[in-house]
Amino acid sequence: MNLFLSTLILFISTILLVFFLKKNKILIQWKNRKNDKRRIKIEDALKYLYNCEYNKLTCSLNSIAGSLSITSNEAANLIKILEEMGMIATAGESFILTAEGKRYALRVIRTHRLWEKYLADETSISETDWHSLAEIKEHKITSEEAENLSAQIGNPLFDPHGDPIPTAEGIIPRRKGIPLTQLEKGDFGKIVHLEDEPSAIYQQLVAEGLYIGQQVKLIDKNNERLHFEANNESCFLAPSFAKNVTVEMLPDLSLVKKSFKRLSDLKLGEKGVVVGISKACRGKQRRRLLDLGLVPGSVVKAEIKSVGGDPTGFNIRGALIAIRKKQSDQIFIKNESE
């Protein structure tokens, strides 16, 4: 009995050990750990500096230390290293990126946004986790791997938050739009960007049901809160939150969509006409729905419900297609007569 158990345990642990040593190269990783940490700090610092420049802010030693959560001594060290590498140059109290530093920063940002796009399109990982996972991944992927990833997901132009993805050559267009806080009462706007940092604010925005492409109407604003309408529902945000939402003004009111019903609102036997699919439905899922004929103008009829009440079978262009509520919530419809 003892003999058997101990042999078994020994056997299994040997297999596990060999397996993990081979797979993850633990020993080598051990040595690389220190280098990795340094690389992460360098890349994070470059990213921070780049963002400062992009948003036309000045950054100091202290703000770097603050954003990377390191002491100012460590930050000073880091700056020294970056200067030696030729990544940054000092201009009085602040720092600017050299061409080399900017290229490096853009490569990290490209990887980060590609990975977010990948997570959004190809996996079912929750929206609130994309950013933090990409924060880790951006330091691990080589630029070659990043290019392969880009090819695999169809060379996307924007990340799921609406940020443009820099090209491999480091070209990035200027962001359009204004913060939500700059809209006036009665203005219409379309959300073009949701800032994903800090993540506490981002999670609140997601929880409010905001997404890229959504149309909003500002009802009222004061110093304490903004009142606006999104998808026919009232939303309230503190200005400190609302400034992380970027919108594009919609001056032409004909572009403004009315509030629509959702496909999931159809009762059995009812018909509706598809108006569009929410931008929150992305990647493969979106393409699949489009391929099935859920394009603007298609007449859809709810035919059967499954035993559990979800999914529902819809008649779409002559075929019976079962769709879960989570997706039919993302498809907007109007009545046939409208």
Place this chain on the structure above:
Amino acid sequence: MKNRENILNKANELRWEIGESLHDNLLESIYKFATEISSRVIAVDVSKKSKSFDSKLDQILTSSKFGFPIMFLLLALVFWLTIEGANIPSSLLSSFLIDSIYPQLKTFSSNIGLPFWVDGILIDGCYLAMAWVIAVMLPPMAIFFPLFTLLEDFGYLPRVAFNMDFLFKRAGAHGKQALTMAMGFGCNAAAVISTRIIDSPRERLIAIITNNFSLCNGRWPMQILIATIFIGALAPSHLAGLFSAAAVVGITLLGILLALLVSWSLSKTILKGEASAFSLELPPYRPPRILKTLYTSLIDRTIFVLWRAVVFAVPAGAMIWLVSNITFEGLSIAEWFINWANPFGLLIGLNGVILLAYIIAIPANEIVLPTILMLTVLVAGTPEIGAGSGVMFELDSAAATANVLSLGEWSLLTGVSIMLFSLMHNPCSTTIYTIYKETGSVKWTFVAAVLPLLIGFVFCFFLAQIWRLFG
């Protein structure tokens, strides 16, 4: 060269201008053309149409009252037809391959004077293993696969997936996993291939890993036999059949429950994620073409799966013969192993013989029972039953099997444990190999192979301990 890069650069520039809406616009345009064209060529006579047969049928098959009862009845019918229908051809095949051909081969080999070990490995080992697999596997597969294909062709299976989807959604899995699990009741290896219908990689992995909890063809015969001997015996004789059938159905349902539970825990841990999009076309019902289906499912599935099983069973046969005939200090390797593993086996309600049988039967689950019987006879030392050391044989009746098992000191606990362990152990090597080919990953193959085994060990251990505490 420069021109080509020019094209690509221009394309990139234009893509930034157009933005992300191109694909949406394109599909909208294509469908607009499709609508225009079809409006000019299609005419539908709506005058007489009240409610079509199809939608009436759909309403019944997916209603909350009848949906699940009809599903259970239909699946039970398929299993019943398979189990009942396979008996006669199975015994015919085994009497032909084992009772007629086997002795002739033996005579032939002694006539040409083959050394005993060549004769042993080739005829008692390889040939018998192959004969057994064909006799046991071919008839149920030849019945099950066509029946299943008929349901598929008729359009019923997508409705099953449609009805079951809410369970799988809660488990964080894909609705089509119901389809692949149903395939698994036939053959796990074929079912693993069929998970290709799931296009999200995470959910496909979940479906692959949990597929083993669908009892496959190789495991049905043993479930039924053991249930007849141990569970049926508990009931008065006129209810014995019902009791044992209920036990098998119970094990099947436990398998489905386990698959859902494991899917759920996988999607909460190592395969984290929410249930992704699920869209399933429910094709129109079509009258199935019976002969055509028989033919194609025989060619496509049955022969294909059988061939792989035979390929794996032949070396296993040689191994059984070898381990029970190579001796070391007076005991065969098999006996050494059995004595050594027995304490651990007892700890989880089984015994050393069963553990060895499961190791030998990794290539094909259907040889578990014959291997157990043969090894039991070997250890208990009653060579007059069956054909001798290391020879797989089939006993004619459940009563004779019960006799042998009583020699091995089997109890009700052993019976229940082996039924559970048969549900929860590593997949056969064909399936493991298929999983490797489909996932292309050693890691996931390892998980898929070891996870059910661990669950089986834990489950059987606690069952045995609690049983002994109260029994």
Place this chain on the structure above:
Amino acid sequence: MNLNRLTHAGNQCENCPAHNIPNLKKLGINMDKVDQVIALAGNPNTGKSTVFNNLTGLKQHTGNWPGKTVTRAEGTFEYNTKRFKIVDLPGTYSLLSTSTDEEIARDFILFGQPDVTVIVADSTRLERNLNLTLQVLEITDRAILCLNLMDEAARHRISIDTKQLSKELGIPVIEAEARQKKGMNELLQSIDEIISGRYKCKPFRMNKLSPQIEHSLKQLEVLIKKEFPNMPNSRWVALRLLEGDQKIIDSIRSGEIGLIHSYNQNDLSNNIYEKNTV
């Protein structure tokens, strides 16, 4: 330029197979002892494999597409003294998304340039099947629409004006009930007519997308035509570039896409002939 055309035309002949042998080899198709190659495309659940089985009988075998875990069935048959190879493409709703199945079907039609592509459609759900049909017609001009399950359409009281449909699409449209083996002879005849040049396909092309897309497409198409003058489907290639399709990007970069030749060989040789006589 002229030289290019001449050498190209030098290989031409009446009834020459249109398929692309080097590319087919790359796609894992053995063209020994075969004159023509037919691709079978269609949505899932349209009876595509029934049509395939009807045409090939027992002369078929299955394997995998090179480097992919997608099963491929191919078979052979003879008709009118010609030997045909028929390749069953994965069933897909579209050729535009990024699934492996769609990539395989797309690559085969684009690069393999089958002599005829047969699109099997479910007559009861024609409108949705036209999605794939129209996409195939953007890539190849030698196609046949096989309207399967006509009996089911009749049961659902749907009638289809196939003559009109054929006129609209510019390709032959065949009515079939593959499970009853009806329509198979007509399909074979039609294949033969296209191959022998007796039927000239004038496929429907989607010409009016949104103004912005059309504008971009035109700019790109000009550049592509300049670099690859013989490419028959430059508009479609331009569209794929706008969608960021990596496979097409790679094949432009490597020039591989230039190996796709025009189907209209007869037109080419006519041109040469006219030149010579003038």
